[in-house]
Structure formats: C-alpha cells, structure tokens
Amino acid sequence: xxxxxxxxxxxxxxxxxxxxxxxxxxxxxxxxxxxxxxxxxxxxxxxxxxxxxxxxxxxxxxxxxxxxxxxxxxxxxxxxxxxxxxxxxxxxxxxxxxxxxxxxxxxxxxxxxxxxxxxxxxxxxxxxxxxxxxxxxxxxxxxxxxxxxxxxxxxxxxxxxxxxxxxxxxxxxxxxxxxxxxxxxxxxxxxxxxxxxxxxxxxxxxx
Numbered sequence: 404x405x406x407x408x409x410x411x412x413x414x415x416x417x418x419x420x421x422x423x424x425x426x427x428x429x430x431x432x433x434x435x436x437x438x439x440x441x442x443x444x445x446x447x448x449x450x451x452x453x454x455x456x457x458x459x460x461x462x463x464x465x466x467x468x469x470x471x472x473x474x475x476x477x478x479x480x481x482x483x484x485x486x487x488x489x490x491x492x493x494x495x496x497x498x499x500x501x502x503x504x505x506x507x508x509x510x511x512x513x514x515x516x517x518x519x520x521x522x523x524x525x526x527x528x529x530x531x532x533x534x535x536x537x538x539x540x541x542x543x544x545x546x547x548x549x550x551x552x553x554x555x556x557x558x559x560x561x562x563x564x565x566x567x568x569x570x571x572x573x574x575x576x577x578x579x580x581x582x583x584x585x586x587x588x589x590x591x592x593x594x595x596x597x598x599x600x601x602x603x604x605x606x607x608x609x610x
Contacts, residue, residue, distance in 0.1 A: 405493060406458070406489040406490050406492065406493035407490065407493040407494060407497055409457070409486050409487075409489060409490040409493075409552055410454045410455060410456075410457060410490045411434075411435055411454075411455040412435055412452060412453060412454045412455065412490075412494070413435045413436065413439065413451070413452075413453045413601070414450075414451070414453075414494075414498055415439070415450065415451040415453075415496070416450055416518075416577035417448060417449060417450035418448040418449075419448035421610060422446055422448050422449040422450070422610060423446060423449050423450075423504050423505070423506050423529070423606065423609055423610075424449065424450040424451075424452060424500040424504050424505045424506070424540065425442045425445070425449050425450070425451050425505075425506055425507075425508050426452050426454065426505055426506065426508065426517075426531075427441070427442050427444060427451060427452065427453035427454065427492065427508050427509075427513075428454060428456075428457065428466065428507060428509035428510070428512075428513025428514070428516055428517055429454075429455070429464070429510060429513050430465050430510045430511030430512050430513055430514075430535075431452075431460065431464075431465050431511060431512045432464065432548055433456075433464065433510075434455045434464055435453040435454055435455040436453070436503060436507070438453060438455075438508060438510065438513075439451060439453055440603075441508065441510075441594070441599070442508055443472075443551070444599055444602075444603065445502070445508060445599070445602040445603055445605075445606050446603075446606040446607075446610075447534065447607065449606070450498070450504075452491075452494055452498070452500075454487070454490070456483075456512070456513075456516075457483065457592050458479070458483065458516075465512050466483055466487065466512055466513060466515075466516035467479050467480040467482075467483040467484070467512075467516060467519075468480075468533035472563065473537070473563065473564075475539065475540070477517075477540055479518075479602075480516075480519055480539060480540060481523065481540075483516065484519040484520055484523050484524060485523070485524065486541075487516060487520065488520060488523075488524035488527050491505070491520075491527045491528075492527060495527075497584055501558075502526065502527055502528070502529070502535070502586065503529050504533065505527065505528055505529055506528065506529055506530050506531050506552075506609070507520065507521075507528055507530075507532070507533070507567045508515070508531065508532050508534075508602070509531065509532075509533050509536065510534045510535060510594060511535045511536075511563075513527065513594065514533040514534055514535055514536035515536055515537060515539045516539070517531045517533055517536070517574060518533060518537075518538070518539050518576075519539040519540065520534050521546070521548060521551070521553070521576065521579075521581070522539065522542045522546050522575070522579075522606060523542075523546070523586065525546050525547065525548055525551065525579075528551070529551060529552070530551040530552035530553050530581070530582075531553055531554070532553075532554040532574075532602050532606070533553065533554065533555050533556070533557070533606055534556045534594060534598050534602075535556070535557065535558060535561060535563070535564060535592055535594075536555055536557075536564075536569065536572055536573045537564045537569065537571075537572060538568060538571050538575065541575070542575065545578055545579050546579045547579065547580070548576060548579035548581035549579075549580040549581075550580075550582075550584070551581045552581070552582045552584075552605075552609065553576055553581050553582065553583045553584070554583075554584050554601065554602065554605040555569055555572060555573055555583065555584070555585045555586070556586050556588060556597075556598045556601055556602065556605030557569035557585065557587055557588065558588050558590045558591050558592055558593075559587050559588065559589055560589070560590060560591045561590075561592045562591060562592065563592050564592070566587075569583070569585065569593065573585040584601075584605065586601045597607070
C-alpha cells in the first residue's frame, strides 16, 4: 500500500500562480469535505489537500485517539502524526507541490494534529493557521521551526481549551523560533467570521 492510501483525501489543484498549498484538517466528526469552503475563503485559488482522520470516536472521525476531553493518547498521537507525515510526503510527490509551500489549516482536533506535525515532523509544513488549538504534547527537545509562520486563533470563552493552553502552545512554537501570531476571538470553540478575517490576512501576507 502506498503512503498516499493512508488517508481518504480530496485534492483541488491551484487556480493561480504564487499561492500556497493548504492542508485542511477537520475537527472531530468532520471529514475531507468540511474545510474546503474555509480553505477557498482563506486563500482564493490556492491548491487544497483535504484529509480525513483515520480514528473513529463513537463513529466520529478524528486524527488521533483521546482518553477523555483534553486528555490525549500520546502513543497514538505520535503514531498518527508519523502516519500523516508519510502521507503528506507522498501527496507532495503525487500532486507535485513543494513542502515549502504547504500550510496546515486545522480546526480543533485538526489544529492539534497540525501542531503535533510542527513539533514532531516540521519538515513537512511551512507553517499553518491553527484554529482552537492546544498543546498536543510537550516536546523533549526543541524542534527547529526558524522561518515557519504560524497563526493561532483562540476563543476567549472556549470551554474546551483554557487560555493558558493556547498561550503555552504559542510559547513552545516561539521557543522553536517560529513566527507566531496569537489572536483572541470573542467567542467559544466554534469558528467565527473573526477567524476567517485573521486567516485571510495571514495568507494574504504570504503571497
């Protein structure tokens, strides 16, 4: 089996030049169709690689297992992160895009696995826009993220992610020399128009 077969996915080629490739990573219960509209809004004309998580939680797709809300199965997280990294490398070869142009767009569970990729497999991403992310794991050694750009859009009233969780993730990534923008939305865990606006500004600055 090819590494490209590791995940159900959708691919939409770029419609114009000098745009990034967006890796779309859904939240719990989503699939490879969920974030396509968001990707098109954030970076019009960009290539889109949208991926379905391989883990089922009561029938709801996720990217890795959790033991309880906010408590991750770290062994499975590392395994699934490596699996996703292998898939990304195979997809880059199959669809002919450079990893230096690949930015994750993740929501909730998808944002957490994107953060895990940045910490454990940083060579497969140029950066990312992480919506409602928390620390996936505390790295033993600091990864090298110099030059990578990361947006963290967090909800001030998010009952699932305490503010300290988003702030700690930003600190870890900054210590790894990533350029991190942490933006607070006056909202809870759901995505808002404010998230779209900061995401659009983030990607517009890359082009």
